[in-house]
Amino acid sequence: MKVIAAMSGGVDSAVAAARAVDAGHEVIGVHLALSSNPQKYRSGARGCCTIEDSHDARRAADVIGIPFYIWDMAEEFHEGVVENFLSEYAAGRTPNPCLRCNEKIKFAAVLDRARALGFDAVVTGHYAQMRETDLGRTMHRAEDPLKDQSYVLAVLNKTQLDGAIFPLGDTHKEEVRKEAKRRGLYVANKPDSHDICFVPSGNNASWLHDRLGTETGPIVDEDGTKLGEHQGAYTYTIGQRKGLNLTVPAEGGVPRYVLKIEPVTNTVVVGVKESLAVSGIVGEKAIWCGPAPEPATQYRGFSQIRAHGQPLACTYSTDGESITVALDEPLFGLATGQGLVIYDGDRVVGSATISATL
Amino acid sequence: MASYFDHAATTPMSKAAIEALNQQIGQLGNASSLHTQGRSVRKAVEEARESIARIAGASPSEIVFTGSGTEANNLAIKGFYWKRLGEDSARNVIIISAFEHHAILDPVEWLEEHEGAHVIQIPVTRDGIVDLEALRDIVDHNRAKIAVIAVMHSNNEIGTIQPIKEVVEIAGDIPVHTDAVQSFGKVEFNFDQLGVTSATLSAHKIGGPLGVAALILQRGIDVTPILHGGGQERDIRSGTLNAPAIVSFAAAAQDAELHRVQRYAELRTMRRYLIDAIRAVLPDIWVNGDIEPSLPGIANITFPGTESDGLLLLLDAEGIASSTGSACSAGVPRPSHVLLAMGLSERDARSSLRFSIGASNTRSEIDHLASVIESVVDRARAALARQ
Ligand SMILES: Cc1ncc(COP(=O)(O)O)c(C=O)c1O
Numbered sequence: 001m002k003v004i005a006a007m008s009g010g011v012d013s014a015v016a017a018a019r020a021v022d023a024g025h026e027v028i029g030v031h032l033a034l035s036s037n038p039q040k041y042r043s044g045a046r047g048c049c050t051i052e053d054s055h056d057a058r059r060a061a062d063v064i065g066i067p068f069y070i071w072d073m074a075e076e077f078h079e080g081v082v083e084n085f086l087s088e089y090a091a092g093r094t095p096n097p098c099l100r101c102n103e104k105i106k107f108a109a110v111l112d113r114a115r116a117l118g119f120d121a122v123v124t125g126h127y128a129q130m131r132e133t134d135l136g137r138t139m140h141r142a143e144d145p146l147k148d149q150s151y152v153l154a155v156l157n158k159t160q161l162d163g164a165i166f167p168l169g170d171t172h173k174e175e176v177r178k179e180a181k182r183r184g185l186y187v188a189n190k191p192d193s194h195d196i197c198f199v200p201s202g203n204n205a206s207w208l209h210d211r212l213g214t215e216t217g218p219i220v221d222e223d224g225t226k227l228g229e230h231q232g233a234y235t236y237t238i239g240q241r242k243g244l245n246l247t248v249p250a251e252g253g254v255p256r257y258v259l260k261i262e263p264v265t266n267t268v269v270v271g272v273k274e275s276l277a278v279s280g281i282v283g284e285k286a287i288w289c290g291p292a293p294e295p296a297t298q299y300r301g302f303s304q305i306r307a308h309g310q311p312l313a314c315t316y317s318t319d320g321e322s323i324t325v326a327l328d329e330p331l332f333g334l335a336t337g338q339g340l341v342i343y344d345g346d347r348v349v350g351s352a353t354i355s356a357t358l
Numbered sequence: 359m360a361s362y363f364d365h366a367a368t369t370p371m372s373k374a375a376i377e378a379l380n381q382q383i384g385q386l387g388n389a390s391s392l393h394t395q396g397r398s399v400r401k402a403v404e405e406a407r408e409s410i411a412r413i414a415g416a417s418p419s420e421i422v423f424t425g426s427g428t429e430a431n432n433l434a435i436k437g438f439y440w441k442r443l444g445e446d447s448a449r450n451v452i453i454i455s456a457f458e459h460h461a462i463l464d465p466v467e468w469l470e471e472h473e474g475a476h477v478i479q480i481p482v483t484r485d486g487i488v489d490l491e492a493l494r495d496i497v498d499h500n501r502a503k504i505a506v507i508a509v510m511h512s513n514n515e516i517g518t519i520q521p522i523k524e525v526v527e528i529a530g531d532i533p534v535h536t537d538a539v540q541s542f543g544k545v546e547f548n549f550d551q552l553g554v555t556s557a558t559l560s561a562h563k564i565g566g567p568l569g570v571a572a573l574i575l576q577r578g579i580d581v582t583p584i585l586h587g588g589g590q591e592r593d594i595r596s597g598t599l600n601a602p603a604i605v606s607f608a609a610a611a612q613d614a615e616l617h618r619v620q621r622y623a624e625l626r627t628m629r630r631y632l633i634d635a636i637r638a639v640l641p642d643i644w645v646n647g648d649i650e651p652s653l654p655g656i657a658n659i660t661f662p663g664t665e666s667d668g669l670l671l672l673l674d675a676e677g678i679a680s681s682t683g684s685a686c687s688a689g690v691p692r693p694s695h696v697l698l699a700m701g702l703s704e705r706d707a708r709s710s711l712r713f714s715i716g717a718s719n720t721r722s723e724i725d726h727l728a729s730v731i732e733s734v735v736d737r738a739r740a741a742l743a744r745q
Contacts, residue, residue: 028671033690054689069671070689076745109745116741117668 001120002026003165006106007060007068009053011180011187012125012168014060018183019167020123021064027123029061029068032110034077034197056187063184071113073105080104082198089208089234092263093337096152096307097196099351102126103155111163121163128153129169130161133347137162138290141346144172151307154341154351157287205235217266219246222259222275233261236268239276239333246270257333277330281305283323283340283352293349295320302343303327305334305354316342323352361723363632364679365716366514366540366656371610372565378609379567382602389599390590399601406608413615414559414574415548422573422591423604427539427560428461429584430573431508433595434535434556435465437581438506439475442533444582451500453507455480455488455520456699461558462508462537463695480509482699486518486647494528504532511538511547511557515683515696515712516647517656519545526553533579539563539571543614544653545622549574556581561603566610570603621717625654628715628724633657635728640735646697646710655715660702664709664738667691672734673711678727681712 005017007029020027031054054070061068081101088095111122127142128150139161142148156164168176180188199207212234219228228246230236240258250256257276260269281303293299295318302311303325313328323340334357342349371379382402387395389403404418411418424430435452442449452466456479469475478496481489488509497504507529512519519541526534533555541547543564549557556579560571575581575594583589587596614621633645636659646658661669666682673680683694693707702710713727 028675031689058689067671067674069667070691071667072690074690112744113668113741116744117672117737 002118003028003121003123004110004114004119005029005066005123006110007031007057008125008193009050009056009060009187009190010125010193011177011185011190012127012173013057014064014125014185014187015176015180015183016123016125016165016167017060017066018064018179018185020165021066023167025123025165027064027066028119029057029064029066030110031057031068031070032073032077032105033070034081034105035074056190060185060187063186071110073109076105076109077101080109085196085198086208086211088337090212090263091337092233092261094237094335095337096339097198098152098307099155099339102152107156107160107164111160115163121165123165123167125168126153126166127168127173128166128348130164130166135291135347139348140169141343141348142169147173149307150343150348151304151309151339151341154289154348155287155339156289158290161289208232208234215266217268219244219268219270221256222269222271227256227270230268233263233266233268236261237333238335244270261335273332276332276334278332278334278357279327279330280358281323281325281327281334281340281354282356282358283325284321284355286318286321286323286350286352288350289348290350292320293318299344299349301349302345304341304343305331305338311343322355323350359677359723359726361678361726362718363713363715363723363727364681365719366563366653366712366714367681368562368568369565369716370718371562371567371606372613374613375561375566375606375610379602379606382605385601387601389601390588399599402605403599403601406604409608410559410572410611411574413611414542414557415550415552416574417577419592420549420574420577422575422595423599424571424573424591424595425569425597425600427537427558427563427571430558430560430571431459431461431535431537432465433573433581433584434558434575435462435506435508436469436584437594438533438535438556439469439473440582441580442505448503449505450474451476451478451503452505453478453480453493453496453500455482455509457482457486457513457515457696458508458510459514459537459539461539462510466508475505476503479699484701485649486513486516486696486700487649488520488525490521490524490528493525497528497530497532501530501532506533506535508535508537511536511541512545512653513647513696514540515656515694516658516700517653518647518649519651519653522552522554540653543611543618544655545618545651555579561607561610564610564614566607567603570600570607572607617717622654625715625717628719628721629655629657631721632713632715632724632727633659635724636731639728639732646700646702657713657715658697658710659713660697660706660710661735661738662706662709663742664735665742666709666711668738668741669711669734672737673727673730676726676730676734678730681714683710683712 003025005027007013085097126149127147129140141150214231218226227248236258256270259271298317303314304311314325316325336354338354340354341351387399389400407421408418452475470477480493509525535556536554538557539560542559557574562568583594585596693704697707
């Protein structure tokens with residue numbers, strides 16, 4: 001096949017590209033420039049948008065022996081990911097920008113462009129496995145549980161996944177580093193990227209603060225009694241316990257947690273842990289990574305609500321558009337806006353954006 | 359088949375230049391040394407200087423060798439700015455054409471950000487010529503405050519040759535610098551006759567080696583140096599002279615000059631052949647800056663409805679080298695500031711590709727390009743349409 005290897009400048013995508021060459025594909029390396037001003041989202045040593053990263057990616061492509069180009073996705077990234085991240089926070093939700101980036105950039109804008117230019121697929125260094133099963137081509141968790149990225153890929157529909165190749169899904173990260181070294185890729189020891197690539201400091205709250213500004217509002221208990229003040233409701237997440245700066249002490253010293261964020265009134269509601277308990281989840285805009293479940297049918301499976309969260313045993317059903325989950329055990333601290341991903345064993349069934357909790 | 363249509367970026371070294379380089383690189387000696395070996399290298403450098411001076415219509419003492427065209431442009435711009443501002447603190451205005459090469463634009467922008475320069479850009483016409491009336495106006499309004507005026511001799515992206523004599527006339531006693539990197543050795547260029555104060559040449563654009571260039575600076579005119587440390591070149595530029603590269607540069611210049619008129623005619627014909635061949639399959643393309651006088655080998659073509667980096671990628675896969683204009687330091691393609699200055703929309707600027715032909719190109723290479731361009735453009739159009 002003719003494939004585009006998305007090369008971030010890190011070790012994973014470099015090895016993925018090399019493996020695609022070994023597999024006999026005709027590979028072209030592409031680095032996505034996600035900021036029109038490479039310094040803008042700069043994060044010192046790491047991040048996905050620095051000049052160093054584009055050089056590292058170019059160098060890796062040289063070593064692998066494939067052509068290399070830079071594609072400007074700055075506008076798409078800014079509109080589709082950064083602005084969405086801000087507006088979601090401003091609306092009191094907790095978005096996952098990596099999910100969004102996979103959905104809107106890597107496997108939409110890039111894959112579309114690649115296909116139009118005559119390529120068949122996009123290769124990335126994500127840790128997930130595509131398998132041919134009785135259900136067709138399906139996505140599964142990676143071999144390395146610590147690296148598994150199936151959660152952030154669950155926003156891809158079947159058509160997108162048909163154009164995706166993840167050569168690292170069957171390998172542990174340590175092996176990938178060793179392989180990079182064997183292949184003479186000097187990014188072998190480059191540190192992993194953490195956090196959100198466009199938040200340079202890794203400090204979400206202060207980054208949001210600089211962009212969304214300060215808006216003082218009340219922190220109240222479930223009865224509406226004011227317990228303190230905050231500088232912007234968006235800096236809180238559901239389930240947060242530390243850093244609330246409450247001026248009214250809790251009765252009997254019972255710890256209090258953020259229960260709700262109300263963007264319209266700029267209010268943060270806190271209360272006891274029990275009030276955080278969630279036994280059901282509703283997600284909108286369902287996306288199926290493989291065959292769609294039958295509507296109005298109850299299935300057993302697992303829900304995951306964070307990139308490295310635990311899979312939670314559940315029963316789920318769908319009406320086609322949304323997914324409703326009944327958890328076996330209650331869950332504490334769940335924010336709307338997060339991604340709900342449904343697994344059947346290690347197979348990714350699909351995903352939805354959490355819109356309500358029950 | 360490999361078809362290299364990016365001779366304006368760099369072009370193969372001529373046989374004469376390679377021979378000269380090979381010969382000189384084995385010679386021991388620092389041109390500044392006082393002993394026999396030093397004098398011998400000095401002699402080779404001075405002969406090269408005389409030869410380049412003669413071809414460029416300058417006198418040998420006016421040639422200041424530098425490490426690149428970029429360095430020569432920086433030296434002229436910053437050198438004139440600091441020198442003239444030092445003499446008169448009101449002179450902080452720099453005037454440049456809107457479509458200078460980045461080797462002019464960026465130092466000027468840097469002076470504006472860090473050194474208090476006030477920059478005025480001369481607009482260019484849709485055909486790609488500086489607007490002389492606008493320049494006259496700008497100079498009339500700012501005469502006493504102007505440190506330097508820079509207008510390139512020919513534009514590297516579209517090839518149009520600029521009315522430098524007229525610029526000099528308008529400037530009067532204000533220094534005029536011209537970036538002649540693309541012109542020297544390809545079209546008529548005579549420093550003396552133009553009357554400019556300084557000009558930049560670069561070896562690798564005319565079949566010489568990379569990393570050697572010259573600033574021609576009128577006798578008796580000083581600029582503030584950027585590099586200090588030895589004062590090898592008229593105290594204006596320091597650093598041990600790169601004798602092998604300089605000697606090779608001179609050999610390339612001689613070769614280019616010897617064949618200039620004949621090559622001009624040949625390249626002009628080849629360029630027309632390329633444009634006609636593409637137009638035959640894609641009638642809706644247009645050529646930017648398609649006027650006389652121009653550099654012989656540059657064809658800047660807009661392929662409406664495409665994204666030029668997609669075109670470049672697909673052509674590259676066919677073995678065809680072209681150029682999208684400039685990229686930022688991270689390699690991100692930008693719409694050409696040259697085309698934007700000429701009044702193209704950002705969309706059209708992003709759909710344009712430069713083919714630059716050199717002596718090594720053949721008609722069969724162009725035929726190869728013509729045979730694939732339609733399907734390449736079709737795919738690039740589909741890619742843009744999906745966005
Ligand atoms: C018009 C023009 N000026 C300056 C330069 C820079 O010259 P050099 O590559 O020697 O630094 C170039 C070449 O890229 C050019 O085309």
